[in-house]
Amino acid sequence: MNEAVFRAVEEAGWIAPLIFILLHVFRPILLLPVVVFYIAGGYLFGIFYGTLYTLIGLALMSAVFYAIVNVIPSARHYLSRVKRRVFGDRQMSLGQVNILRMMPFIHFQVLSLYLIEMTSSFKEYMRYSVAGVILPTITYTSFGGFITTMPWYATLTFFAVLAIIFFWFGQKDDPEEDELNRILAKAGF
Template structure:
């Protein structure tokens, strides 16, 4: 991870006045380079400081979310692949709230685009999706940009405490009701007949 950050740091720093544009573009190509979101945000904090690093990361992540939405709606093969991934990892009865999605975005090993699909599921149109993406990207951009340099120095116990705190927040921000459709509730069990 340190090598990846060093390479990104040197590359962006060498671009001079175009560094913010290159940094935002780095967020857009990040999925193809298999670089985690936190790494890019940490580099943004080091290069641009807390305020501008957070703003550039937020802008880059929101543009990436919008591109994902457009591709998801326009490319059926991608849509089916992402839906299969969601079915495999989350099942079909999971509806996260925006607060839960914000918490999950803070956890580095959870797929960013899978959470974008969860936002698509809870919003009605492009405008709501963009607004939801923007708000759920704020915590990840802010947290990893501002506190990124300190996270590397945390002990294992401190990281476990942070993850447990995020798990507790995730539970507290859950949706308080579950809606089961009539035909799913009364679905007959395999091998059993009521006639």
């Protein structure tokens, strides 16, 4: 399934970027992990355009997701159940959600649900959602092939570092003082 989808994009010519961006919107329905799209973007379009198209696709997917969970209560209820099964009743900071977005195969929509619950408006949700996928998009689009071919111990080390950072962000007493919030504010997000 994955190969057929990406082969169709590769053979689409000038319309390929549009198809790739739209596939991001339908990615959750196709049950494809987001990391596959990060890596495929770099493979199909190169680092710069792969990153750009992936960011646009993830922004559109985030906007559609926001609308779906606010219009279809059963979708929100289902994802809330998944969230409880995966994370229990754990409250996370914005930094922790964004660190988890760096880890492949973590349920992207559950993390987006956390963002919806943390924010007070669509604009704020989109700001944090887009800002939170910039680093993973650049990382996996640029180094996707390298990361997937790393020896198992290097891969474990990479994810151990991410886990340490995840827990470090969780040690903040005041969510308003979260380091990521300050960085985003300085950057104009």
